[in-house]
Amino acid sequence: MPPHILVLGGTTEARELAASLVSRPGVRVTTSLAGRVSRPGTLDGDVRVGGFGGAEGLAAWLRDHRVDAVVDATHPFAAGITANAARAAAATGVPAVVLRRPGWSPGPGDRWQEAASLSDAATLLPPLGRRVFLTTGRLGLAAFAHLTELHFVVRSVEPPEPPVPPGAEVLLARGPFTVDGEAALLCEHRIDVLVTKDSGGAATAAKLTAARSLGLPVVVVRRPPLPEGVTAVPDVSAALSLLGLGSR
Structure with a gap:
């Protein structure tokens, strides 16, 4: 065989x-x-x-x-x-x-805060801004559902599983993404803070460069x-x- x-x-x-x-x-x-x-x-x-x-x-x-x-x-x-x-x-x-x-590593000019889990990431958000770009995938969004005072823009490949934050805007898209495209998206939605998992790779890393160029804080969920x-x-x-x- x-x-x-x-x-x-x-x-x-x-x-x-x-x-x-x-x-x-x-x-x-x-x-x-x-x-x-x-x-x-x-x-x-x-x-x-x-x-x-x-x-x-x-x-x-x-x-x-x-x-x-x-x-x-x-x-x-x-x-x-x-x-x-x-x-x-x-x-x-x-x-x-x-x-x-x-995994990804922060560079000069990055404003990263690390979180051990999605729940930990949620606790970091309120002081960082009201409008959140959430790119942690379609699962586990219940960790953010209680943050009703924040506005979430959620991007995932497939529709997210409920519960999701109330009033969240959902963007369905698959990488790779470009730095210019990500910067334009962040500006269009008036994003204050980005939340992402440390997935690594080039396909979705452009958002980190875009956030750095705009001076935005990034909450990065560490890998298990x-x-x-x-x-x-x-x-x-x-x-x-x-x-x-x-x-x-």
Whole structure:
């Protein structure tokens, strides 16, 4: 049987990794998607959609489908999936690696405040301004729903799940975004403060540059920590090397 690699996907890096794996002779790749995005786009190799049923369900899937290695290339904030993958890999002895793009770092002129969670971010907002550009995704907006004195402009790829802040304006858009476009958006909506997760990557980083140019404060939600004992790599090339597939 050819080596079977399971990629836990949903990110640009997962898509790039699947394409690289498929291009290597004798390698079979399956990308698993949680199913939270209605139009995930085309992926190379086999694709499955939906959950596994926790760590135990994933462990059973690894055994049943004779998986030789797991690459967790999910979103940096998909902490539950990452924890389940680590437990399933440990239970089955299947080698596993976490592929995480580097996070963002503040530079000269940035006015960042870090928050440990969405709830912590909400507590920081009232002194920073009344009009908030919220770019933390479509989940977890309930953390801001009690801030009725603030006006929120919420941007996400898919419609956000309720509850959302009352009277929030919802913008549906998918990156990459440009600095000029982000600056124009911030000015058009008279934004006082930006809230974002530390997702990393270039596709949505333009808002940070735009906020810096306008002198706006930014509340950055820190990433959840990785489970103990997992091996993490920053890019597709490093993941391929760790899998022993770095050269062709």
